[in-house]
Amino acid sequence: MKLFRKLVLVGLLAGIVSLLGILVFLEFNRPLGESHPVQIVDISPGTAFTHVSRLLHQKELLGPEWFFQALARVQRVDRKIIPGEYELHAGMRPTDLLDKLVKGEVHQYSVTIPEGYNVVQIADILDQKGLADKRDILRLNRAQAFITSLNIKALSLEGYLFPDTYRFARHNPPEFIVRTFVDRFHEMVTPKLQAQAKEMGMTLQEVLTLASVIEKETGLAQERSLVSGVFHNRLRRNIPLQSDPTVIYALEYFDGNIRKADLSVNSPYNTYKVRGLPPGPIANPGLASIKAALYPTPSNFVYFVSRNDGSHKFSATLAEHNKAVDKYQRRLRSKRSS
Numbered sequence: 001m002k003l004f005r006k007l008v009l010v011g012l013l014a015g016i017v018s019l020l021g022i023l024v025f026l027e028f029n030r031p032l033g034e035s036h037p038v039q040i041v042d043i044s045p046g047t048a049f050t051h052v053s054r055l056l057h058q059k060e061l062l063g064p065e066w067f068f069q070a071l072a073r074v075q076r077v078d079r080k081i082i083p084g085e086y087e088l089h090a091g092m093r094p095t096d097l098l099d100k101l102v103k104g105e106v107h108q109y110s111v112t113i114p115e116g117y118n119v120v121q122i123a124d125i126l127d128q129k130g131l132a133d134k135r136d137i138l139r140l141n142r143a144q145a146f147i148t149s150l151n152i153k154a155l156s157l158e159g160y161l162f163p164d165t166y167r168f169a170r171h172n173p174p175e176f177i178v179r180t181f182v183d184r185f186h187e188m189v190t191p192k193l194q195a196q197a198k199e200m201g202m203t204l205q206e207v208l209t210l211a212s213v214i215e216k217e218t219g220l221a222q223e224r225s226l227v228s229g230v231f232h233n234r235l236r237r238n239i240p241l242q243s244d245p246t247v248i249y250a251l252e253y254f255d256g257n258i259r260k261a262d263l264s265v266n267s268p269y270n271t272y273k274v275r276g277l278p279p280g281p282i283a284n285p286g287l288a289s290i291k292a293a294l295y296p297t298p299s300n301f302v303y304f305v306s307r308n309d310g311s312h313k314f315s316a317t318l319a320e321h322n323k324a325v326d327k328y329q330r331r332l333r334s335k336r337s338s
Contacts, residue, residue: 038089040107045083045171052081056097061088068094077102085170108167113181115163115286116215118249122161122284126177136174146175150182159208159281160185188287196294209277211285211293216245220311224292230304230314232296239302241271249282305329 039059043052053069056062071094072078084106088097111129113122123137140146141157152160157178162185168177189204197207214227234241248254250267263270269278285293301314303321307328315321 038087040085041088042085042170043081043083043101047081047083049078049081052101056088059088061090061092062094062097068098071095072098082106083171106169106171108169110165110167112165113161113163113284115289116212116283117163118283119156119158119161122181126174130170131168131172132174132177137178140174140178146178150179151186152182154205154280156280157182159205159212159284161284162188163284163286189290193290193294200294205280206277207290207293208281208285209279211289212281212283213241213243213246213278214292215283215285215289217243218312221288223312224289225295225297226299226301226314227304227312228292228296229299230301233299233302235276237302238275240273240275241277243271246271246278246282249278 039061041055041059041061043055047055049072050065050069053062053065053072056068057065062068069078075098077098081101082104084104086100086105087107088100092100109129109131111125111131113125117125119138119141123132123134123141126132126137127134142155144155147154147157150157150160154160161178161181164184166177166180166184168180194204197204202210210228210231213231214224217227218224231241231243233239244258246269247262247265247267248258250265250269251262263272266273268274269282271278299314300316303315303318303324304312305315305321305324305328306312313324313328315324
Protein backbone atom coordinates (compact mmCIF):
# COMPACT_ATOMS: atom_id res chain seq x y z
CA MET A 1 0.00 0.00 0.00
CA LYS A 2 2.83 2.34 0.90
CA LEU A 3 4.56 1.50 -2.37
CA PHE A 4 1.38 2.33 -4.28
CA ARG A 5 1.09 5.70 -2.54
CA LYS A 6 4.71 6.48 -3.36
CA LEU A 7 4.16 5.60 -7.00
CA VAL A 8 1.07 7.81 -7.11
CA LEU A 9 2.98 10.64 -5.47
CA VAL A 10 5.86 10.28 -7.91
CA GLY A 11 3.41 10.22 -10.77
CA LEU A 12 1.70 13.36 -9.51
CA LEU A 13 5.01 15.15 -9.07
CA ALA A 14 6.12 14.11 -12.57
CA GLY A 15 2.81 15.36 -13.95
CA ILE A 16 3.19 18.67 -12.15
CA VAL A 17 6.77 19.07 -13.39
CA SER A 18 5.69 18.24 -16.95
CA LEU A 19 2.81 20.70 -16.70
CA LEU A 20 5.10 23.40 -15.37
CA GLY A 21 7.54 22.62 -18.20
CA ILE A 22 4.77 23.01 -20.76
CA LEU A 23 3.61 26.27 -19.18
CA VAL A 24 7.17 27.62 -19.16
CA PHE A 25 7.64 26.56 -22.78
CA LEU A 26 4.39 28.21 -23.83
CA GLU A 27 5.21 31.33 -21.85
CA PHE A 28 8.67 31.87 -23.26
CA ASN A 29 8.06 30.50 -26.75
CA ARG A 30 5.83 33.41 -27.63
CA PRO A 31 6.70 36.03 -30.24
CA LEU A 32 7.57 39.47 -28.88
CA GLY A 33 5.25 41.19 -31.32
CA GLU A 34 3.17 40.85 -34.47
CA SER A 35 3.63 43.83 -36.77
CA HIS A 36 7.33 44.53 -36.34
CA PRO A 37 9.45 45.19 -39.45
CA VAL A 38 11.84 42.60 -40.83
CA GLN A 39 15.47 42.98 -39.82
CA ILE A 40 18.57 41.65 -41.57
CA VAL A 41 20.68 39.98 -38.89
CA ASP A 42 24.24 39.02 -39.82
CA ILE A 43 25.71 36.01 -38.01
CA SER A 44 29.39 35.86 -38.88
CA PRO A 45 31.24 32.54 -39.26
CA GLY A 46 32.62 31.32 -35.93
CA THR A 47 30.12 33.25 -33.78
CA ALA A 48 29.46 31.45 -30.45
CA PHE A 49 25.86 30.47 -29.80
CA THR A 50 25.73 32.60 -26.63
CA HIS A 51 26.66 35.61 -28.77
CA VAL A 52 23.93 34.69 -31.25
CA SER A 53 21.27 34.65 -28.54
CA ARG A 54 22.61 37.93 -27.13
CA LEU A 55 22.47 39.53 -30.58
CA LEU A 56 18.87 38.45 -31.12
CA HIS A 57 17.94 39.71 -27.66
CA GLN A 58 19.61 43.08 -28.27
CA LYS A 59 17.71 43.48 -31.51
CA GLU A 60 14.46 42.79 -29.60
CA LEU A 61 13.76 39.64 -31.57
CA LEU A 62 14.07 37.37 -28.56
CA GLY A 63 12.94 37.31 -24.92
CA PRO A 64 15.09 35.64 -22.24
CA GLU A 65 18.38 34.41 -23.64
CA TRP A 66 18.49 31.44 -21.25
CA PHE A 67 15.34 29.94 -22.75
CA PHE A 68 16.72 30.16 -26.29
CA GLN A 69 20.03 28.65 -25.19
CA ALA A 70 18.29 25.85 -23.27
CA LEU A 71 16.05 25.15 -26.25
CA ALA A 72 19.09 24.77 -28.53
CA ARG A 73 20.97 22.55 -26.09
CA VAL A 74 17.98 20.26 -25.53
CA GLN A 75 17.72 19.83 -29.32
CA ARG A 76 21.53 19.53 -29.56
CA VAL A 77 21.74 22.20 -32.25
CA ASP A 78 23.63 24.92 -30.37
CA ARG A 79 26.71 24.06 -32.48
CA LYS A 80 24.80 23.72 -35.75
CA ILE A 81 23.94 27.34 -36.42
CA ILE A 82 24.76 28.23 -40.03
CA PRO A 83 26.37 31.66 -40.49
CA GLY A 84 24.85 34.21 -42.84
CA GLU A 85 22.37 37.04 -43.07
CA TYR A 86 18.83 36.26 -41.94
CA GLU A 87 15.52 38.04 -42.41
CA LEU A 88 13.99 37.96 -38.93
CA HIS A 89 11.18 39.76 -37.15
CA ALA A 90 9.73 39.97 -33.65
CA GLY A 91 6.64 38.03 -34.71
CA MET A 92 8.68 34.83 -34.83
CA ARG A 93 8.67 32.38 -31.91
CA PRO A 94 12.05 31.31 -30.48
CA THR A 95 11.51 27.85 -31.99
CA ASP A 96 10.95 29.49 -35.40
CA LEU A 97 14.11 31.56 -35.03
CA LEU A 98 16.15 28.53 -34.03
CA ASP A 99 14.76 26.41 -36.86
CA LYS A 100 15.64 29.09 -39.42
CA LEU A 101 19.20 29.42 -38.13
CA VAL A 102 19.78 25.67 -38.07
CA LYS A 103 18.36 25.15 -41.59
CA GLY A 104 20.48 28.01 -42.91
CA GLU A 105 17.57 29.86 -44.53
CA VAL A 106 19.79 32.85 -45.21
CA HIS A 107 18.96 36.01 -47.09
CA GLN A 108 20.21 35.83 -50.67
CA TYR A 109 21.19 38.58 -53.08
CA SER A 110 20.45 38.55 -56.78
CA VAL A 111 23.44 39.14 -59.04
CA THR A 112 23.34 39.29 -62.84
CA ILE A 113 26.42 38.47 -64.91
CA PRO A 114 25.94 40.15 -68.31
CA GLU A 115 26.93 38.35 -71.50
CA GLY A 116 30.36 39.39 -72.69
CA TYR A 117 31.81 40.38 -69.31
CA ASN A 118 35.34 39.23 -68.61
CA VAL A 119 36.63 37.78 -65.34
CA VAL A 120 37.82 41.15 -64.03
CA GLN A 121 34.42 42.73 -64.63
CA ILE A 122 32.66 39.80 -62.95
CA ALA A 123 35.02 40.06 -59.98
CA ASP A 124 34.17 43.77 -59.77
CA ILE A 125 30.43 43.03 -59.66
CA LEU A 126 30.82 40.50 -56.85
CA ASP A 127 33.12 42.81 -54.92
CA GLN A 128 30.78 45.80 -55.26
CA LYS A 129 27.86 43.74 -53.99
CA GLY A 130 29.92 42.54 -51.04
CA LEU A 131 29.56 38.89 -52.09
CA ALA A 132 33.24 38.14 -52.71
CA ASP A 133 36.60 39.85 -52.59
CA LYS A 134 37.79 40.72 -56.08
CA ARG A 135 41.26 39.36 -55.27
CA ASP A 136 39.82 35.96 -54.36
CA ILE A 137 37.96 35.66 -57.67
CA LEU A 138 41.05 36.65 -59.67
CA ARG A 139 43.14 34.19 -57.65
CA LEU A 140 40.72 31.34 -58.38
CA ASN A 141 40.66 32.34 -62.04
CA ARG A 142 44.16 30.90 -62.46
CA ALA A 143 44.30 28.35 -59.63
CA GLN A 144 45.10 25.23 -61.65
CA ALA A 145 44.10 22.64 -59.06
CA PHE A 146 40.75 24.39 -58.60
CA ILE A 147 40.22 24.71 -62.37
CA THR A 148 40.92 21.01 -62.83
CA SER A 149 38.41 20.17 -60.08
CA LEU A 150 35.78 21.97 -62.15
CA ASN A 151 36.40 19.62 -65.10
CA ILE A 152 37.90 22.40 -67.19
CA LYS A 153 40.95 21.97 -69.41
CA ALA A 154 42.24 25.52 -69.60
CA LEU A 155 44.74 27.86 -67.97
CA SER A 156 42.04 30.20 -66.68
CA LEU A 157 38.30 30.35 -66.09
CA GLU A 158 37.78 33.07 -68.69
CA GLY A 159 34.92 31.93 -70.91
CA TYR A 160 33.54 29.39 -68.44
CA LEU A 161 31.75 31.74 -66.00
CA PHE A 162 28.33 31.47 -67.57
CA PRO A 163 26.36 34.73 -67.84
CA ASP A 164 23.05 34.47 -66.00
CA THR A 165 21.21 35.74 -62.92
CA TYR A 166 22.20 34.03 -59.68
CA ARG A 167 21.36 34.27 -55.98
CA PHE A 168 24.08 34.13 -53.35
CA ALA A 169 24.25 34.60 -49.59
CA ARG A 170 26.67 37.09 -48.07
CA HIS A 171 29.06 34.54 -46.55
CA ASN A 172 29.20 32.05 -49.44
CA PRO A 173 32.84 31.06 -50.04
CA PRO A 174 34.27 32.43 -53.32
CA GLU A 175 34.90 28.84 -54.42
CA PHE A 176 31.17 28.13 -54.10
CA ILE A 177 30.27 31.19 -56.18
CA VAL A 178 32.71 30.38 -58.98
CA ARG A 179 31.70 26.72 -58.95
CA THR A 180 28.06 27.80 -59.35
CA PHE A 181 28.96 29.78 -62.49
CA VAL A 182 30.85 26.84 -63.97
CA ASP A 183 28.15 24.32 -63.05
CA ARG A 184 25.69 26.48 -64.99
CA PHE A 185 28.12 26.47 -67.92
CA HIS A 186 28.30 22.66 -67.91
CA GLU A 187 24.50 22.54 -67.73
CA MET A 188 23.97 24.88 -70.70
CA VAL A 189 26.75 23.60 -72.98
CA THR A 190 25.02 20.30 -73.65
CA PRO A 191 26.54 17.07 -75.03
CA LYS A 192 24.85 17.94 -78.34
CA LEU A 193 26.74 21.22 -78.58
CA GLN A 194 29.98 19.53 -77.60
CA ALA A 195 29.38 16.87 -80.25
CA GLN A 196 28.93 19.65 -82.83
CA ALA A 197 32.25 21.14 -81.80
CA LYS A 198 33.93 17.76 -82.27
CA GLU A 199 32.32 17.36 -85.68
CA MET A 200 33.73 20.76 -86.69
CA GLY A 201 37.18 19.74 -85.50
CA MET A 202 37.18 22.32 -82.72
CA THR A 203 37.98 21.94 -79.04
CA LEU A 204 35.61 23.40 -76.47
CA GLN A 205 38.26 26.00 -75.65
CA GLU A 206 38.40 27.07 -79.31
CA VAL A 207 34.60 27.29 -79.52
CA LEU A 208 34.47 29.49 -76.43
CA THR A 209 37.30 31.64 -77.74
CA LEU A 210 35.50 32.27 -81.01
CA ALA A 211 32.16 32.73 -79.22
CA SER A 212 33.69 35.36 -76.94
CA VAL A 213 34.95 37.33 -79.95
CA ILE A 214 31.51 37.09 -81.60
CA GLU A 215 29.93 38.25 -78.33
CA LYS A 216 32.10 41.37 -78.26
CA GLU A 217 31.73 42.15 -81.96
CA THR A 218 27.94 42.38 -82.15
CA GLY A 219 24.97 42.76 -79.87
CA LEU A 220 22.41 41.94 -82.55
CA ALA A 221 20.96 38.44 -82.39
CA GLN A 222 20.46 38.25 -86.16
CA GLU A 223 24.11 39.10 -86.84
CA ARG A 224 25.86 36.61 -84.59
CA SER A 225 25.89 33.70 -87.02
CA LEU A 226 26.91 36.05 -89.87
CA VAL A 227 29.85 37.35 -87.85
CA SER A 228 30.69 33.75 -87.01
CA GLY A 229 30.64 32.90 -90.72
CA VAL A 230 33.10 35.71 -91.46
CA PHE A 231 35.52 34.47 -88.83
CA HIS A 232 35.21 30.85 -89.95
CA ASN A 233 35.96 31.97 -93.52
CA ARG A 234 39.02 33.87 -92.34
CA LEU A 235 40.27 30.94 -90.29
CA ARG A 236 39.91 28.59 -93.26
CA ARG A 237 41.77 31.02 -95.53
CA ASN A 238 44.43 31.78 -92.92
CA ILE A 239 43.46 35.45 -92.89
CA PRO A 240 44.01 37.28 -89.58
CA LEU A 241 40.73 37.82 -87.73
CA GLN A 242 41.58 41.53 -87.23
CA SER A 243 39.16 41.87 -84.32
CA ASP A 244 39.42 45.05 -82.26
CA PRO A 245 38.00 43.41 -79.07
CA THR A 246 40.90 40.95 -78.97
CA VAL A 247 43.36 43.85 -79.19
CA ILE A 248 41.52 45.67 -76.39
CA TYR A 249 41.73 42.57 -74.23
CA ALA A 250 45.52 42.63 -74.63
CA LEU A 251 45.86 46.26 -73.50
CA GLU A 252 46.75 47.03 -69.90
CA TYR A 253 44.73 50.25 -70.08
CA PHE A 254 41.92 51.14 -72.47
CA ASP A 255 40.15 54.50 -72.40
CA GLY A 256 37.42 53.58 -74.87
CA ASN A 257 39.26 54.65 -78.03
CA ILE A 258 41.35 52.16 -79.96
CA ARG A 259 44.32 53.77 -81.71
CA LYS A 260 46.53 52.77 -84.62
CA ALA A 261 49.42 52.14 -82.22
CA ASP A 262 47.25 49.68 -80.30
CA LEU A 263 46.96 47.51 -83.40
CA SER A 264 50.72 46.96 -83.30
CA VAL A 265 50.94 45.79 -79.69
CA ASN A 266 52.88 42.55 -79.28
CA SER A 267 50.43 40.07 -77.81
CA PRO A 268 49.04 36.66 -78.76
CA TYR A 269 45.64 38.33 -78.44
CA ASN A 270 46.43 40.87 -81.15
CA THR A 271 44.61 39.27 -84.08
CA TYR A 272 45.89 41.96 -86.43
CA LYS A 273 49.40 40.51 -86.07
CA VAL A 274 48.69 36.88 -85.10
CA ARG A 275 46.79 34.53 -87.38
CA GLY A 276 44.17 32.15 -86.07
CA LEU A 277 42.29 32.32 -82.81
CA PRO A 278 43.73 34.03 -79.75
CA PRO A 279 45.00 31.64 -77.04
CA GLY A 280 41.76 31.76 -75.07
CA PRO A 281 38.42 33.50 -74.58
CA ILE A 282 38.42 37.28 -74.15
CA ALA A 283 35.11 37.28 -72.27
CA ASN A 284 32.37 34.97 -71.04
CA PRO A 285 29.95 34.42 -73.93
CA GLY A 286 26.26 33.70 -73.64
CA LEU A 287 24.57 30.65 -75.12
CA ALA A 288 23.53 32.48 -78.31
CA SER A 289 27.13 33.35 -79.17
CA ILE A 290 28.29 29.82 -78.36
CA LYS A 291 25.67 28.44 -80.74
CA ALA A 292 26.66 31.01 -83.36
CA ALA A 293 30.27 29.82 -83.16
CA LEU A 294 29.06 26.26 -83.74
CA TYR A 295 26.47 27.04 -86.41
CA PRO A 296 27.83 29.84 -88.64
CA THR A 297 25.81 31.19 -91.53
CA PRO A 298 27.46 30.05 -94.79
CA SER A 299 28.54 33.02 -96.93
CA ASN A 300 31.41 34.48 -98.94
CA PHE A 301 31.81 37.36 -96.50
CA VAL A 302 35.27 37.99 -95.05
CA TYR A 303 34.78 41.59 -93.94
CA PHE A 304 32.33 43.61 -91.90
CA VAL A 305 32.25 47.18 -90.63
CA SER A 306 30.00 48.98 -88.18
CA ARG A 307 27.19 51.11 -89.52
CA ASN A 308 27.31 53.07 -86.24
CA ASP A 309 23.78 52.05 -85.33
CA GLY A 310 24.64 48.70 -83.75
CA SER A 311 24.51 46.82 -87.06
CA HIS A 312 27.24 45.93 -89.56
CA LYS A 313 27.80 45.97 -93.31
CA PHE A 314 29.20 42.64 -94.55
CA SER A 315 31.39 42.36 -97.65
CA ALA A 316 32.95 39.56 -99.71
CA THR A 317 35.78 41.57 -101.31
CA LEU A 318 38.26 44.16 -100.10
CA ALA A 319 36.94 46.67 -102.65
CA GLU A 320 33.39 46.33 -101.28
CA HIS A 321 34.73 46.60 -97.75
CA ASN A 322 36.70 49.76 -98.49
CA LYS A 323 33.59 51.39 -99.92
CA ALA A 324 31.67 50.43 -96.76
CA VAL A 325 34.44 51.80 -94.55
CA ASP A 326 34.44 55.04 -96.53
CA LYS A 327 30.66 55.31 -96.22
CA TYR A 328 30.23 54.44 -92.56
CA GLN A 329 33.53 55.29 -90.89
CA ARG A 330 35.60 57.87 -92.76
CA ARG A 331 32.64 60.17 -93.41
CA LEU A 332 31.67 59.84 -89.76
CA ARG A 333 35.17 60.90 -88.70
CA SER A 334 34.99 63.83 -91.14
CA LYS A 335 31.71 64.99 -89.59
CA ARG A 336 33.18 64.76 -86.10
CA SER A 337 36.26 66.78 -87.07
CA SER A 338 34.27 69.51 -88.87
